[in-house]
Amino acid sequence: xxxxxxxFDSVKPNFEKGGKWEKFYTLYEGHRTIVFAPxxxxxxxxxxxxxxxxxxRVMITVVIAMIPALLFGIWNVxxxxxxxxxxxxxxxxxxxxxxxxxxxxxxxxxxxxxxxEFIFCVIRNHPISEGFLVTGMxxxxxxxxxxxxxxxxLATIFAVVIGKEAFGGTGMNVLNVALTARAFLYFAYPGQIxxxxxxxYLGGKEAVDGFSGATVLSYGPTAIANxxxxxxxxxxxxxxxMFTWMNMxxxxxxxxxxxxxxxMCLIGAAILIGTxxxxxxxxxxxxxxxxxxGLLFNVIGGNPYLEFPAHYHLVAGGLAFGxxxxxxxxxxxxQTEVGKWIYGFLIGxxxxxxxxxxxxxxxxxxxxxxxxxxxxxxxDYYVVDANKKRRLKRATV
Amino acid sequence: xxxxxxxxxGFDINLAGKPEKKISEVSLSETFAIKPTDFPGMExxxxxxxxxxxxxxxxxxxxxxxxxxxxxxxxxxGEIAEIKRGEKRKILEIKILADKEIAFEQFKSYSAxxxxxxxxxxxxxxxxxxxxxxxxxxxxxxxVANPEDKPKAIFIxxxxxxxxxxxxxxxxxxxxxxxxxxxxxxxxxxxGTVHLNIDGQAEVAQVFAQANGVEINKVTGAHPAGNVGVxxxxxxxxxxxxxxxxxxxxxxxxxxxxxxxxxxDASKLxxxxxxxxxxxxxxxxxxxxxxxxxxxxxxNLRFISGNPLTGVNVGKDGYLGFYHNQITVIPxxxxxxxxxxxxxxxxKLSFHKALGLLSFLNKNKEFKIDTNTHGEERPFVVTxxxxxxxPMDILPTYLFKAILAEDxxxxxxxxxxxxxxxxxxxxxxxxxxxxxxxxxxxxxIELIKNS
Numbered sequence: 053x054x055x056x057x058x059x060f061d062s063v064k065p066n067f068e069k070g071g072k073w074e075k076f077y078t079l080y081e082g083h084r085t086i087v088f089a090p091x092x093x094x095x096x097x098x099x100x101x102x103x104x105x106x107x108x109r110v111m112i113t114v115v116i117a118m119i120p121a122l123l124f125g126i127w128n129v130x131x132x133x134x135x136x137x138x139x140x141x142x143x144x145x146x147x148x149x150x151x152x153x154x155x156x157x158x159x160x161x162x163x164x165x166x167x168x169e170f171i172f173c174v175i176r177n178h179p180i181s182e183g184f185l186v187t188g189m190x191x192x193x194x195x196x197x198x199x200x201x202x203x204x205x206l207a208t209i210f211a212v213v214i215g216k217e218a219f220g221g222t223g224m225n226v227l228n229v230a231l232t233a234r235a236f237l238y239f240a241y242p243g244q245i246x247x248x249x250x251x252x253y254l255g256g257k258e259a260v261d262g263f264s265g266a267t268v269l270s271y272g273p274t275a276i277a278n279x280x281x282x283x284x285x286x287x288x289x290x291x292x293x294m295f296t297w298m299n300m301x302x303x304x305x306x307x308x309x310x311x312x313x314x315x316m317c318l319i320g321a322a323i324l325i326g327t328x329x330x331x332x333x334x335x336x337x338x339x340x341x342x343x344x345x346g347l348l349f350n351v352i353g354g355n356p357y358l359e360f361p362a363h364y365h366l367v368a369g370g371l372a373f374g375x376x377x378x379x380x381x382x383x384x385x386x387q388t389e390v391g392k393w394i395y396g397f398l399i400g401x402x403x404x405x406x407x408x409x410x411x412x413x414x415x416x417x418x419x420x421x422x423x424x425x426x427x428x429x430x431x432d433y434y435v436v437d438a439n440k441k442r443r444l445k446r447a448t449v
Numbered sequence: 450x451x452x453x454x455x456x457x458x459g460f461d462i463n464l465a466g467k468p469e470k471k472i473s474e475v476s477l478s479e480t481f482a483i484k485p486t487d488f489p490g491m492e493x494x495x496x497x498x499x500x501x502x503x504x505x506x507x508x509x510x511x512x513x514x515x516x517x518x519x520x521x522x523x524x525x526x527g528e529i530a531e532i533k534r535g536e537k538r539k540i541l542e543i544k545i546l547a548d549k550e551i552a553f554e555q556f557k558s559y560s561a562x563x564x565x566x567x568x569x570x571x572x573x574x575x576x577x578x579x580x581x582x583x584x585x586x587x588x589x590x591x592x593v594a595n596p597e598d599k600p601k602a603i604f605i606x607x608x609x610x611x612x613x614x615x616x617x618x619x620x621x622x623x624x625x626x627x628x629x630x631x632x633x634x635x636x637x638x639x640x641g642t643v644h645l646n647i648d649g650q651a652e653v654a655q656v657f658a659q660a661n662g663v664e665i666n667k668v669t670g671a672h673p674a675g676n677v678g679v680x681x682x683x684x685x686x687x688x689x690x691x692x693x694x695x696x697x698x699x700x701x702x703x704x705x706x707x708x709x710x711x712x713x714d715a716s717k718l719x720x721x722x723x724x725x726x727x728x729x730x731x732x733x734x735x736x737x738x739x740x741x742x743x744x745x746x747x748x749n750l751r752f753i754s755g756n757p758l759t760g761v762n763v764g765k766d767g768y769l770g771f772y773h774n775q776i777t778v779i780p781x782x783x784x785x786x787x788x789x790x791x792x793x794x795x796x797k798l799s800f801h802k803a804l805g806l807l808s809f810l811n812k813n814k815e816f817k818i819d820t821n822t823h824g825e826e827r828p829f830v831v832t833x834x835x836x837x838x839x840p841m842d843i844l845p846t847y848l849f850k851a852i853l854a855e856d857x858x859x860x861x862x863x864x865x866x867x868x869x870x871x872x873x874x875x876x877x878x879x880x881x882x883x884x885x886x887x888x889x890x891x892x893x894i895e896l897i898k899n900s
Binding site for chain 2: 112
């Protein structure tokens with residue numbers, strides 16, 4: 053440890069005022085504070101003691117909560133690969149095959165993202181913030197395993213620059229940064245992030261006869277168009293038992309890398325809620341809103357997608373991942389406690405609404421969260437206004 | 450009609466070094482100091498003495514422009530040793546070299562029956578000139594009360610929930626006998642009620658239980674339940690244009706003693722607390738005592754006048770603040786810790802439960818804590834945490850943002866009249882983004898006050 057401290061001390065003069073790399077001081081400081089928690093003291097006035105928590109610890113907690121989804125995602129990419137090409141494979145084979153597409157995506161999203169952050173920190177002379185620890189992981193997990201790496205890089209740069217730094221950096225962004233990346237790709241390069249052929253990593257091999265890499269959500273529009281029975285088609289998948297409720301809950305289905313497994317998202321949710329880092333109100337109300345909207349559609353009925361059972365909505369697509377890891381981003385979510393209930397509930401409602409009513413966007417959660425990100429300040433405005441009114445009302449009593 | 454208030458929000462910071470109910474003998478401090486900076490918003494003193502003058506306990510040292518007849522008085526008798534100035538000749542400390550035997554300025558004394566007949570004007574007059582007036586703090590703003598005002602109520606919190614805080618009834622010491630007289634005087638100052646708020650969870654001390662002519666309210670809950678601001682919010686909240694006053698039990702007793710004995714007695718039991726004090730307990734001294742006369746602790750330590758949340762780092766050669774009844778000695782935290790932000794720990798105190806912060810597993814443990822910030826300053830990111838430790842219908846984050854934006858209307862609407870620094874101190878402690886919330890709030894209060 054001492055040696056490491058000495059190493060930092062020895063390069064420090066270069067970064068200080070007058071040193072040859074003084075412009076890069078923030079990079080020096082950023083790296084030193086990752087290795088060593090800093091020796092900053094409380095001020096002479098104000099609290100003389102401080103809580104042991106800091107933003108780094110909060111962020112790393114979110115990253116840890118995503119690890120189950122990442123590990124499962126790696127296995128699932130391999131699993132989908134082998135069933136699609138019709139080969140038997142061991143658990144280890146599946147993991148190794150899964151690592152092939154996933155690791156480069158992770159490296160690119162973290163590498164490019166951090167580099168962009170560093171450049172901005174140096175230009176603006178901001179301290180390096182730890183927010184990207186979470187964003188880098190999120191971006192990788194919401195992309196399909198077949199995504200071209202240059203698109204990952206482009207989307208990450210777009211998200212960091214336009215989604216975050218343009219608004220003033222960490223804590224100031226209006227939209228969820230990772231979803232900004234995904235939305236960018238969705239509208240700029242739809243061919244690589246939507247449709248039926250991007251969700252399964254084939255690795256250059258031929259798929260088996262009758263193979264379809266479609267997600268369950270794409271069955272809805274098809275059924276409406278052809279006037280067929282959606283649930284019957286879902287049940288008659290080429291791979292037996294693919295879209296049973298339980299299999300969708302566990303997550304051994306085609307989809308983006310980290311978002312298929314509801315179970316793993318719930319483990320993540322347990323970590324976030326247990327540590328108090330994620331808002332249980334938001335997570336709970338997203339599921340609640342989606343279920344309520346699903347039920348409402350079931351009651352209305354009329355076409356096969358409207359009749360898609362409400363409890364299937366909860367395990368389909370990225371709803372769980374979005375509810376647990378995206379909607380709970382404290383910066384872009386509603387910030388008042390009452391507002392969080394409303395915000396989450398409307399995300400759930402909108403997700404199902406977009407899925408069912410607008411077949412052009414099979415994955416509703418991404419747009420629902422971005423939409424509610426924009427409306428979160430409005431929700432908060434009314435909650436804060438109610439607080440002010442309570443205070444004024446008191447005065448006249 | 451007395452009230453019972455149960456507060457669910459808050460957090461007790463359980464630290465090592467709580468004061469034992471025992472008074473240790475210490476030799477009297479050689480010098481004492483009155484610091485104009487202890488009185489927020491009253492920082493432009495006009496001196497009435499110069500270096501070399503001799504004073505008695507209760508002799509006026511200075512007054513503040515605007516409220517000229519409120520005198521700031523010497524706590525002890527002796528010689529003015531130094532008037533210490535800082536930047537722009539701002540007066541920082543008025544040091545008095547104390548006599549061995551304290552001589553008192555003589556004020557008028559009253560028998561119990563005289564006090565009944567005493568008029569408000571006469572009472573105010575005596576208080577203004579004798580040094581006890583400063584015990585009355587005005588809300589909003591948390592500044593020394595203006596004698597021209599008539600408050601709608603007066604509030605006394607009879608317990609302190611801050612970390613390592615003294616027990617206020619015990620801390621009264623031999624002043625306890627004057628507490629009722631003090632209350633009788635306070636009743637003259639307001640047409641409203643005098644509220645005495647006691648801890649609903651603990652056994653009530655005789656001196657408070659027997660208090661007459663006041664409304665006794667019970668408050669239960671974790672810190673900041675003992676903060677008078679929180680209590681006011683639930684008993685009789687402050688609206689725009691309202692003025693209420695607050696006093697500490699010590700202040701009440703000191704006022705009582707002035708009228709009963711005709712002297713300004715600044716003697717005080719001070720709790721000497723903190724993990725670095727060998728035997729935490731109480732010592733008897735006077736307002737403004739030098740810290741080194743109160744404790745023998747040495748090393749790389751921080752000497753705090755007051756408690757660890759709202760106190761001031763004055764150093765060992767510094768002086769006890771006017772309102773402080775406690776000093777705290779804890780280690781300085783000037784070290785780097787390898788992966789300190791990642792390591793799991795049961796010994797680091799935290800309100801939060803984020804990864805590896807396991808202090809919540811052991812609620813009864815007394816934590817040893819130092820002055821390290823455990824992280825750097827960041828923008829507000831985490832939401833909903835402040836709300837968990839502020840048992841008031843106030844949205845702290847929005848209030849802070851309104852202050853930072855210097856938006857006067859928003860500050861008012863969001864409740865700046867109802868809070869002072871101590872009320873948000875716990876928010877500052879738990880803030881993962883390490884912002885100086887007490888300083889931000891004081892800036893906001895100054896903006897509103899001067900607008």
